[in-house]
Amino acid sequence: MFSLKKRRQKQRNALVSKAISKNSSEVTPGYEGLTLYHRKACPFCRYVASYLKSKQLVLATRDITTRVAYAEELIKQGGKRQVPYLRIEQGSKVKWLYESADIVAYIEKYKPA
Secondary structure, three states: OHHHHHHHHHHHHHHHHHHEEOOHHHOOOOOOOEEEEEOOOOHHHHHHHHHHHHOOOOEEEEEOOOOHHHHHHHHHHHOOOOOOEEEEEEOOEEEEEOOHHHHHHHHHHOOOO
């Protein structure tokens, strides 16, 4: 039972890794201003990752569990350590979205430049 749970967790984490990118050169053209802060073990992050994968979109990401600087950046900019968190840069303006459903709705309506 335990090994099955562990295997499923690895599969979920792999889904998150495939749907999001650490390398900015892999980001879907037109989506460069969007950055997703996440944790691989977060079910709400996996929901967003599943949506991105279904739409074949790749965003720049920050995994707050792998780098303390990303978590600190998240707290400094957004005010709390909650993920998923989408940072939206539009020119000199920055907008923040925290809820997974809001993030999916935003990306659904987003029109790449």
